[in-house]
Amino acid sequence: xxxxxxxxxxxxxxxxxxxxxxxxxxxxxxxxxxxxxxxxxxxxxxxxxxxxxxxxxxxxxxxxxxxxxxxxxxxxxxxxxxxxxxxxxxxxxxxxxxxxxxxxxxxxxxxxxxxxxxxxxxxxxxxxxxxxxxxxxxxxxxxxxxxxxxxxxxxxxx
Amino acid sequence: xxxxxxxxxxxxxxxxxxxxxxxxxxxxxxxxxxxxxxxxxxxxxxxxxxxxxxxxxxxxxxxxxxxxxxxxxxxxxxxxxxxxxxxxxxxxxxxxx
Numbered sequence: 001x002x003x004x005x006x007x008x009x010x011x012x013x014x015x016x017x018x019x020x021x022x023x024x025x026x027x028x029x030x031x032x033x034x035x036x037x038x039x040x041x042x043x044x045x046x047x048x049x050x051x052x053x054x055x056x057x058x059x060x061x062x063x064x065x066x067x068x069x070x071x072x073x074x075x076x077x078x079x080x081x082x083x084x085x086x087x088x089x090x091x092x093x094x095x096x097x098x099x100x101x102x103x104x105x106x107x108x109x110x111x112x113x114x115x116x117x118x119x120x121x122x123x124x125x126x127x128x129x130x131x132x133x134x135x136x137x138x139x140x141x142x143x144x145x146x147x148x149x150x151x152x153x154x155x156x157x158x
Numbered sequence: 159x160x161x162x163x164x165x166x167x168x169x170x171x172x173x174x175x176x177x178x179x180x181x182x183x184x185x186x187x188x189x190x191x192x193x194x195x196x197x198x199x200x201x202x203x204x205x206x207x208x209x210x211x212x213x214x215x216x217x218x219x220x221x222x223x224x225x226x227x228x229x230x231x232x233x234x235x236x237x238x239x240x241x242x243x244x245x246x247x248x249x250x251x252x253x254x255x
Contacts, residue, residue, distance in 0.1 A: 045196040069255060085202050088190055092255030111199060 020044075023144035028052065031105075035134065038107070038149070040141045042119070047073065047082065047112040049124065051134075055099040055106070062099025065106060066091050067134065068127045073112050076121035076138055086111040165238040168219055172242050175212045179205065183254045209253055216246055 020043035028038040031054070038050040055062030069092050072081040090108035091097050097106065115122065120142040126133040182205045189198045223231070223239045230236055 041195075043196065046199045048195055085199055086186070086190075087255060095255070111195060111202075113199075 021146055022148070023141050023146060024149055025141070025144050029149050037124070037136060037139065040139075040144070042115055044114055046085070047115050049073075049110050049112070051108050051110070053106045053108065055102050055104045057102045059099075059102055062102045062104050064096040064098045066093040066096045067108075067110070068093050071110065071124075071126045071134075073115070074123045074125065075115060075119045076123060082113045082115065084110060084112060162235045162238065165219075165235045165242075168215060169238055169242045169245075172212060172215060172246060175208055175215075176245070179208055179212075179254075182208070186254065205254060212246070212249070216242070216249070219243075 020041055022039050022041045024039045025037050027033065028036050030036060031052075033052075033054070034056055035051065035053050038052050040050075041048040053065060055065075067084075067087050067090050069084065071084040071087075074081050088109040088111070090106070090110075099106070110124075121138055121140045124134070124136040124139060126135055128135065182201060186198060186201050186205065189201060219239055219242055223236065223243075226233075226236055231240075
């Protein structure tokens with residue numbers, strides 16, 4: 001008896017990343033905004049959210065930023081919290097990132113566990129308390145663009 | 159004698175876990191540079207598991223240490239346990255964010 005065995009091949013990082021779609025916030029290109037969500041990537045393994053922060057003009061040196069260790073995302077209408085796994089390019093409180101001047105941009109990424117496939121809207125919560133925390137409510141990313149912002153395009157080496 | 163051996167084992171286990179954590183931290187930094195997000199998530203899960211195990215170990219050892227009488231605390235077992243606590247005194251501050 002002959003059996004046909006199909007060889008399996010491990011996917012490359014690039015292939016895995018292409019499988020999931022990155023959704024770009026149309027408002028993410030608004031460079032006048034002080035703080036915006038640039039894009040969201042939902043995969044079977046993680047949820048990646050990229051942000052753009054512009055240091056405010058009311059601080060001469062631009063002030064500082066940090067993110068709470070207990071930040072989380074929550075599908076709208078659900079009580080389930082998906083806790084922060086990794087913050088990239090932004091320090092966890094009490095450590096601070098100090099800007100050199102106002103109007104300076106900081107691009108940072110937060111990684112969370114994978115969301116249920118049916119999720120369309122989420123709340124991104126740094127901390128629900130009095131103070132200036134990075135909280136975004138009712139983010140409907142289901143209709144965001146699949147085409148990257150011009151600034152996110154990888155430039156040719158030529 | 160048996161408890162001394164357990165204290166030494168715990169000390170070694172804690173030191174091994176600390177060095178394992180440092181290696182994983184370096185690996186996570188490499189993965190961040192590569193933008194390999196799924197591997198970062200995977201590695202961070204392992205990292206957090208080691209952190210939790212180590213915290214459980216310290217908690218349990220502190221309980222054992224507090225149960226010793228003052229003479230035992232000055233003995234070899236007590237000193238070994240104290241060495242573990244000194245090594246891990248600022249552990250929370252060194253955990254990767």
